[in-house]
Amino acid sequence: MLLALEIPDYIGFDNPDQNTGKMNTKGWETEIGWNDKIGELGYSVSANISDFKSVMGDLGGTEFLGDQIKKKGSEFNEWYGYVSDGLFQTDADLAASPKFNTAVKVGDVKYLDISGPNGVPDGKISPEYDRKLLGGSLPRYMYGANIKLDYRNFDFSMILQGVGKVTTRLEGLMIQPLMENWGSVPKILDGTSWSKYNTEAQNLAAKYPRLTQNNRGSNYLMSDYWLFDGAYLRLKNITFGYNLPQVWAQKVSLQKVRVYASASDILTFNKYPKGWDPEVSSSGYPITASYVFGLSVTF
Amino acid sequence: MKNKILQLLFLTGFIFFSSCTDLNLNPLSEGSSETWYSNESEVTMALNDLYREVFWPRDADDWSDDWTQRDQTTAITNGTLNGEDGTINTWWTNSYKCIARANTILLNLEKSKDKFPQAILDKYAGEARFVRAAQYALLISHYGDVVYFTGVLNLEESFTLAKTDQKTILKAIYDDYDFAASKLPTTYGSTQNLHATKGAVLAMKARIALFYKDFAIARDAAKACMDLNAYDLFADYSTLFLSKTKNPKELVFGLPRSAVLLVTIGDTKNWISRLSGGWGAAVAPSWELLCSYLCTDGLPIDESPLFNPRLPFKNRDPRCTATIVEFQTPWLGFMYQPHPDSLKVTNFKTGVKVTNNDTRSNAAFASFTALMWKKGIDEDWTDDYKAENEIFLMRYADVLLMYAEAKIELNEIDQAMLDATINRVRARAYKVAVTDKTKYPAVEGTDQTKLRKALRIERRMEFAFENRRYEDIIRWKLAEKVLNRNIYGMLDVADLRLKVIKPGLWFFPQTPEIDDDGAAIFEPIYNAGLIKRLAIRNYPVKQYVWPIPSKEILINSNLKQNSGY
Numbered sequence: 001m002l003l004a005l006e007i008p009d010y011i012g013f014d015n016p017d018q019n020t021g022k023m024n025t026k027g028w029e030t031e032i033g034w035n036d037k038i039g040e041l042g043y044s045v046s047a048n049i050s051d052f053k054s055v056m057g058d059l060g061g062t063e064f065l066g067d068q069i070k071k072k073g074s075e076f077n078e079w080y081g082y083v084s085d086g087l088f089q090t091d092a093d094l095a096a097s098p099k100f101n102t103a104v105k106v107g108d109v110k111y112l113d114i115s116g117p118n119g120v121p122d123g124k125i126s127p128e129y130d131r132k133l134l135g136g137s138l139p140r141y142m143y144g145a146n147i148k149l150d151y152r153n154f155d156f157s158m159i160l161q162g163v164g165k166v167t168t169r170l171e172g173l174m175i176q177p178l179m180e181n182w183g184s185v186p187k188i189l190d191g192t193s194w195s196k197y198n199t200e201a202q203n204l205a206a207k208y209p210r211l212t213q214n215n216r217g218s219n220y221l222m223s224d225y226w227l228f229d230g231a232y233l234r235l236k237n238i239t240f241g242y243n244l245p246q247v248w249a250q251k252v253s254l255q256k257v258r259v260y261a262s263a264s265d266i267l268t269f270n271k272y273p274k275g276w277d278p279e280v281s282s283s284g285y286p287i288t289a290s291y292v293f294g295l296s297v298t299f
Numbered sequence: 300m301k302n303k304i305l306q307l308l309f310l311t312g313f314i315f316f317s318s319c320t321d322l323n324l325n326p327l328s329e330g331s332s333e334t335w336y337s338n339e340s341e342v343t344m345a346l347n348d349l350y351r352e353v354f355w356p357r358d359a360d361d362w363s364d365d366w367t368q369r370d371q372t373t374a375i376t377n378g379t380l381n382g383e384d385g386t387i388n389t390w391w392t393n394s395y396k397c398i399a400r401a402n403t404i405l406l407n408l409e410k411s412k413d414k415f416p417q418a419i420l421d422k423y424a425g426e427a428r429f430v431r432a433a434q435y436a437l438l439i440s441h442y443g444d445v446v447y448f449t450g451v452l453n454l455e456e457s458f459t460l461a462k463t464d465q466k467t468i469l470k471a472i473y474d475d476y477d478f479a480a481s482k483l484p485t486t487y488g489s490t491q492n493l494h495a496t497k498g499a500v501l502a503m504k505a506r507i508a509l510f511y512k513d514f515a516i517a518r519d520a521a522k523a524c525m526d527l528n529a530y531d532l533f534a535d536y537s538t539l540f541l542s543k544t545k546n547p548k549e550l551v552f553g554l555p556r557s558a559v560l561l562v563t564i565g566d567t568k569n570w571i572s573r574l575s576g577g578w579g580a581a582v583a584p585s586w587e588l589l590c591s592y593l594c595t596d597g598l599p600i601d602e603s604p605l606f607n608p609r610l611p612f613k614n615r616d617p618r619c620t621a622t623i624v625e626f627q628t629p630w631l632g633f634m635y636q637p638h639p640d641s642l643k644v645t646n647f648k649t650g651v652k653v654t655n656n657d658t659r660s661n662a663a664f665a666s667f668t669a670l671m672w673k674k675g676i677d678e679d680w681t682d683d684y685k686a687e688n689e690i691f692l693m694r695y696a697d698v699l700l701m702y703a704e705a706k707i708e709l710n711e712i713d714q715a716m717l718d719a720t721i722n723r724v725r726a727r728a729y730k731v732a733v734t735d736k737t738k739y740p741a742v743e744g745t746d747q748t749k750l751r752k753a754l755r756i757e758r759r760m761e762f763a764f765e766n767r768r769y770e771d772i773i774r775w776k777l778a779e780k781v782l783n784r785n786i787y788g789m790l791d792v793a794d795l796r797l798k799v800i801k802p803g804l805w806f807f808p809q810t811p812e813i814d815d816d817g818a819a820i821f822e823p824i825y826n827a828g829l830i831k832r833l834a835i836r837n838y839p840v841k842q843y844v845w846p847i848p849s850k851e852i853l854i855n856s857n858l859k860q861n862s863g864y
Contacts, residue, residue: 006854008457009392010446012399064850102378102839117859127382127849128860214372214835217379 003070005061021059023076027052035148042150049143049164053136067169067222068137075136079167081222082131083112087194087209100125100218107194107203107210109219134224139166144236153243159236163278168230169222171282174273176220178213185211188273232270232278238263256298264290336407337414342423345404346494349430352554352562354397355692356390356437357766364781364818365588365759365768367788368581369667370833375769376782378837382849382864390441391848394434401431402451425482429495429503432475436507439465439472440770443844443861447471461857469511476504476520485529498524499552502693505701510774518705521698524551530695532727537621540675542688552693556686563685570672572624573656573665574644575631575681580666584623584763586787589670590811590819591759592619597740599756599813608807618728622763624671626806631681633657637669638805639792660792667788667833669806674764691765696724700758707750717742717750721757728761756817773843777816782838787821790831798829839863 001023004015033046054076062071069080088094088106098113098121115129116122122129141164149156177185194206209219220226241260249257266289270278277286325331335341360366362375374380380387404427408420415423431449438445447463449471480500487494501524508517524530533539533549545555556562571577592615594603605614612625624630626637633653634644639660643652656662657671680686703720706712722733722741729739742753758771772778789795799808808829811819824830841863852858 006850007454008446008460008851008855009388009848010395010398010448010460010851011452011454011457012396012402062854064853100379101381103837124864126860126864128852214377215379217374217377217381 003059003061003063005059005063007061018060020061021070022057023054024057025052025054033146040152044148045146047143047145049141051141051164052138053140054138069133074133075138077137079134079137079169079222079227080131081134081224082125083114083134084223084225085110085112087203087206089200089203098123098125100221101215103215104218105210105212105215107196108212108215109209109221109223109225111221111223131222134227135167137167139163141165153245155241155243156239158238160233161236162233163231166230167227168278170226170228170273172220173282174276175208175226176216177211186273228271230270230272230278232268232272234265234269234278235267236264238266254297254299256296258296260294260296262292262294264292266291336404336411339415339419342404342408342415345400346423346426349397349401349404349427350494350554351397352690353393354430354434355554355690356393357690357692358769360764360766360768361582363768363772364784365585365763367583367585367668367786367833369664370786372786372834372836375842376836376838377834378839378842380842380846380864382846382852382860384846387441387845388848388850390437391851394438395446398431398434398448399451401427401434402449405431405449406451421482422484425479425500426495428475429479429483429500432472432479433503435468435472435475436503439468440507440510441845442847444468445847446858458855459857460855462859466511469507469513472507473504473516476500480504480523485527493546493550493553493555495552496529498527498529499693501527502551502698502701505698505705506693509701509704510770512708514705514708517701518709518711521702521705524698525702530698532695532699532723534727535730536618536728537674540688540691541677542675542679542686545689549695550689550691550693551695551698554690554692556689558683558685558687563687564690565685567676567680567684567686570676571681571684572631572633572635572671573662574633574635574646574653576684577681579657579662579664580668580671581664582672583666583668584670584672586668586670586811586821587781587784587819588759588763589619589623590813591756591817592616593740593756593760595740597742599817601810601813606810608810609803609805611806616725616728616760617730618760618763620673621728622672622674624673626669630671630673631676631678635671637666639795639800659789659795667831669789672764696727696761697767699724700754700761704754704758707747707754710747712745712747712750714743721754724757724761752815752817759817775816776843777818778838778843779840780816781818782836784818784820784822785825785832785836786834787825787830788833790829794831804829 001021002017003021005018007015029050031048035044056070056074058072068077088108088110094106111125113121113125143162145160147158175186189208193208194203194210239262241258244257265287272278280286325334361373374384408424444462444465446460447468480497483497485497501520505517505520531548533547568577569581573579590600594605595614596603596605600606612620624635629647632648633646636644637658639658641655641658644655646653654661657665659665675688699720706716718733726733726739731738799805809824811821813819825832844861846861846864852860
């Protein structure tokens with residue numbers, strides 16, 4: 001692989017691509033299908049599922065990619081960040097725990113001090129010693145299914161597609177309030193964030209930290225607080241069609257006439273915040289549903 | 300058969316008449332790293348590269364108490380600096396890139412000993428060593444102990460390096476500066492070529508010596524620069540900073556900009572009023588800066604009877620209105636008046652009154668402090684929103700004030716020294732002669748504490764908006780005080796009308812107290828509900844020294860992060 005492995009900045013040159021590294025990928029896939037006819041109803045069903053995992057071998061170095069990393073023993077582009085422990089709920093807890101910086105207040109994300117320069121926790125949260133591997137970022141158990149039915153002159157098909165498990169991240173654009181200091185607050189934070197106006201019970205149940213722009217540098221760091229399961233099932237396509245009876249078609253000197261209605265990408269089941277698509281980046285244009293009505297004529 | 304023999308003879312003959320050629324060639328029509336540095340123009344081009352703007356970053360004023368940006372703070376002013384921060388990573392990387400390039404030049408000059416005469420070799424080496432010293436000075440003054448090397452590193456040895464003590468590096472910096480000062484000329488003639496001169500080297504040496512409290516070294520370097528008689532103060536303080544002023548006699552070391560060559564200061568809209576097409580002081584002077592200018596009697600605003608909080612710009616040091624736009628004065632073609640009752644102002648180009656977009660009653664994002672930067676800005680900024688003001692890295696007024704600071708700290712005080720430095724700079728601002736002490740508030744006396752304070756206030760008034768304030772508050776250890784005070788501005792319009800304008804308290808509802816270091820205290824006025832807290836600043840003491848970039852620590856176990864991070 002060509003990897004831009006990290007070399008010290010003080011050499012004075014950018015990271016060169018190095019032809020280096022071993023990666024081990026193991027996986028499997030299965031497909032099963034059946035087609036048959038019950039009287040005049042013909043049907044065909046097929047389903048497939050596959051999975052793989054890529055683990056890096058000896059790379060000769062480390063490649064940092066911001067929130068992800070490739071290094072010996074990690075998965076390919078594995079998440080790399082802090083370990084969180086809920087939110088700070090009391091002043092006492094805040095005073096007694098290590099904090100990322102002095103601007104951290106009650107209601108902010110709490111991180112765990114894993115290690116320090118001497119290999120033991122040092123009472124500080126620092127990027128050099130308190131980050132660890134948080135799980136692979138690539139999809140697992142990808143599957144699809146295909147159902148076809150035909151009865152007399154009608155036909156129907158449905159395609160499903162999905163991913164069984166993928167660890168993905170709530171990106172800034174999805175959940176960060178007050179971006180650029182004049183942005184508004186995303187709707188999902190309403191009623192679910194820690195707030196000084198809440199009761200204690202409401203705050204204990206809060207899913208998101210307090211709304212802050214000043215301390216965004218601490219709350220929105222890469223950590224397991226923001227990871228969630230991005231698995232999804234998408235109804236990729238559903239199509240109804242009708243073939244005009246042969247007799248009628250021939251009357252107008254045509255071999256075959258078919259009318260059909262088809263819808264693509266109309267339904268997706270997933271845990272993403274409303275408005276975001278599991279297959280598109282957080283700043284990309286989402287996949288839009290499309291409805292097509294058509295007429296197919298064969299001369 | 301005969302043909303076959305002929306063919307065979309032909310082939311063997313062919314083999315004997317061909318030869319081996321070495322294909323390991325250097326390209327004939329382009330430069331190549333194997334053959335570069337073979338003549339003077341190639342060396343000069345390599346040296347020119349060391350003057351890229353990215354290799355001379357300035358300490359942003361938004362890390363200091365001179366600056367507000369609506370209600371935002373930076374990582375330095377809100378205490379969130381860490382090893383992943385973008386600025387500290389960029390500065391580290393770029394500095395070492397420059398050092399690697401300077402070292403490469405020096406290495407190749409060593410190899411070319413027989414190609415150039417000794418004097419030329421020394422001049423080029425001097426320049427490369429000056430740049431290297433300046434880069435290491437930047438690194439140690441910001442990051443403390445750093446990695447130090449003078450050759451060109453290869454990968455294996457680079458992973459074994461550890462930090463070198465900053466005092467050791469400082470000694471090497473002085474050696475490099477001394478060599479450069481002895482070899483570089485005092486001037487390059489009247490060209491626009493702003494390569495490093497002897498004076499530039501001496502002045503930069505004084506700056507780093509002052510930072511590390513080597514006052515004797517600073518004093519001697521600054522004096523040597525002054526004794527060259529190569530520089531003088533520009534006559535008019537305002538005009539000095541405009542883009543049309545190119546290579547003034549006051550400039551000791553700088554980077555020229557040029558609109559024609561597409562090298563300009565970037566988008567200028569943040570600094571320009573909304574009426575003139577900008578974002579309306581998205582970045583603005585702070586109230587602390589406005590309050591730091593002395594009055595014409597030489598007293599701070601909380602002691603001088605000449606100060607009127609209703610008209611805060613009157614009877615102030617002339618640099619106040621030269622740096623900050625005074626209310627009710629023409630500015631970039633319009634009348635500047637942030638008072639919320641001024642709903643319309645005059646457009647001087649058409650003579651017609653237009654909606655005043657620089658007051659918050661019309662535009663919610665007009666200046667939150669009502670202040671607007673003026674220094675260095677003129678119509679050159681508003682015609683195409685690009686500016687070609689020269690970047691002043693060192694000017695003569697700074698050399699004079701550094702000399703004064705060193706002398707004061709060494710307690711070698713006499714009136715002649717004060718007249719040659721602080722009073723000379725102050726008299727220039729008032730546009731009078733130094734000796735004409737009735738026309739400006741001259742600094743006199745021998746009390747070290749009082750003079751230290753006078754020198755520090757003079758620096759703040761003289762160098763506002765010139766990227767000097769951050770280094771000053773770090774060097775004087777004032778950052779932990781002034782950057783733990785909050786940023787204040789005007790109340791929102793409804794409250795402003797009720798609590799400030801109606802009782803006749805526009806502009807400053809009260810005169811803030813000025814503390815012993817010349818910094819204003821606004822907290823009591825905020826507690827009285829008369830001003831708005833725009834942002835909370837937070838400065839932990841560890842931030843006097845920046846963190847080393849995290850990834851350096853993660854790949855090299857010999858490097859440890861600076862304490863506190």
